[in-house]
Amino acid sequence: MPLWRRPGFLVRRLHQIHGAMFAEECASFDITPVQYAVMTTLAHQPDCDQNSLAVEVGLDRTNAADVLRRLARQGLVLRRASGLDRRRVLSRLTPRGTTILEAMQGAMVRAQQRLVAPLADVEREQFLATMLKLIEANDPTLPPRRANGRPTQAQK
Amino acid sequence: MPLWRRPGFLVRRLHQIHGAMFAEECASFDITPVQYAVMTTLAHQPDCDQNSLAVEVGLDRTNAADVLRRLARQGLVLRRASGLDRRRVLSRLTPRGTTILEAMQGAMVRAQQRLVAPLADVEREQFLATMLKLIEANDPTLPPRRANGRPTQAQK
DNA sequence: TGGGAATTCTCAGTATACTTCTCAACCACG
DNA sequence: CGTGGTTGAGAAGTATACTGAGAATTCCCA
Numbered sequence: 001m002p003l004w005r006r007p008g009f010l011v012r013r014l015h016q017i018h019g020a021m022f023a024e025e026c027a028s029f030d031i032t033p034v035q036y037a038v039m040t041t042l043a044h045q046p047d048c049d050q051n052s053l054a055v056e057v058g059l060d061r062t063n064a065a066d067v068l069r070r071l072a073r074q075g076l077v078l079r080r081a082s083g084l085d086r087r088r089v090l091s092r093l094t095p096r097g098t099t100i101l102e103a104m105q106g107a108m109v110r111a112q113q114r115l116v117a118p119l120a121d122v123e124r125e126q127f128l129a130t131m132l133k134l135i136e137a138n139d140p141t142l143p144p145r146r147a148n149g150r151p152t153q154a155q156k
Numbered sequence: 157m158p159l160w161r162r163p164g165f166l167v168r169r170l171h172q173i174h175g176a177m178f179a180e181e182c183a184s185f186d187i188t189p190v191q192y193a194v195m196t197t198l199a200h201q202p203d204c205d206q207n208s209l210a211v212e213v214g215l216d217r218t219n220a221a222d223v224l225r226r227l228a229r230q231g232l233v234l235r236r237a238s239g240l241d242r243r244r245v246l247s248r249l250t251p252r253g254t255t256i257l258e259a260m261q262g263a264m265v266r267a268q269q270r271l272v273a274p275l276a277d278v279e280r281e282q283f284l285a286t287m288l289k290l291i292e293a294n295d296p297t298l299p300p301r302r303a304n305g306r307p308t309q310a311q312k
Numbered sequence: 313t314g315g316g317a318a319t320t321c322t323c324a325g326t327a328t329a330c331t332t333c334t335c336a337a338c339c340a341c342g
Numbered sequence: 343c344g345t346g347g348t349t350g351a352g353a354a355g356t357a358t359a360c361t362g363a364g365a366a367t368t369c370c371c372a
Binding site: 019032033034035059060062063066067070085086087088 | 356357358359360361366367368
Binding site for chain 2: 001004006009011012014015016017018019021022033037040056115116118123127128130131133134135137138139
């Protein structure tokens with residue numbers, strides 16, 4: 001099976017390409033795609049614990065904690081222990097985090113669109129639908145479906 | 157733009173899922189997808205220098221050097237300086253590397269097929285074609301096309 | 313109420329992936 | 343020649359991603 005017929009290989013290359021595009025569009029902010037996804041989720045679910053956040057964004061718990069620690073270091077996120085359950089660490093965006101999230105929105109959307117820009121509308125929708133189908137069919141950790149059929153609620 | 161409509165987010169999740177599947181299928185070998193891709197390329201291009209290999213496999217050259225160093229540590233690859241150009245480090249599979257590459261073939265193919273197993277034949281082919289189109293359209297580092305229209309020659 | 317089970321997070325270790333800086337070797341032009 | 347530009351590697355630093363081990367806390371049931 002040649003490299004270019006291996007789905008995993010193609011997905012890896014696409015992942016790389018998107019990372020590069022995101023970095024280009026968002027160079028002035030020094031925020032990575034994963035960090036942006038975490039910030040997006042925190043904007044909708046303030047004071048989220050790390051486990052829930054990891055599930056939402058599709059991260060390993062350990063990795064989610066790493067990302068949050070780096071965001072906290074940059075002053076974009078505030079982490080503090082929960083009063084109700086002292087095992088938990090709750091995170092929320094700081095005002096600066098919210099500002100940067102909003103300022104980056106345009107660049108993020110451009111990066112997303114550039115990746116699939118070579119596709120016609122129909123093919124693009126088909127492509128997104130196929131990826132969604134593969135993720136939902138293959139990811140055992142995926143949360144149960146909500147009413148609208150998407151794994152999570154709509155966001156911004 | 158919600159997470160689940162962002163092409164980059166979906167690609168990242170798919171990349172993760174494939175990594176997990178590959179690890180499952182190939183657990184007994186302790187070889188990662190990237191290491192396997194490098195070994196595949198070395199099987200077809202013995203005594204390849206690190207730069208050419210990085211281009212073939214779609215890696216950064218420093219990263220390719222890291223991967224080769226780990227493979228050499230496991231005794232699967234032999235690295236030695238070129239006689240003609242002493243800047244170059246040439247790599248080739250050891251006999252043990254060749255053996256393991258062949259022994260893993262079945263597991264690797266299973267991992268690749270599992271990722272796209274939820275798709276019907278037509279949709280699967282469409283999906284691969286779309287990914288290929290996106291990579292070729294978006295990757296500035298891609299080598300010039302060969303006669304057969306694929307970026308590199310056919311492999312195993 | 314007591315104690316084991318489950319949950320939540322941390323820490324350590326490793327692999328991928330990229331950037332930037334540095335150095336050595338090659339090559340081509342004058 | 344020989345000097346200067348190009349190219350191939352290495353080293354350092356950072357982010358993502360996962361595993362396994364461990365600690366603290368909470369939960370639940372007997």
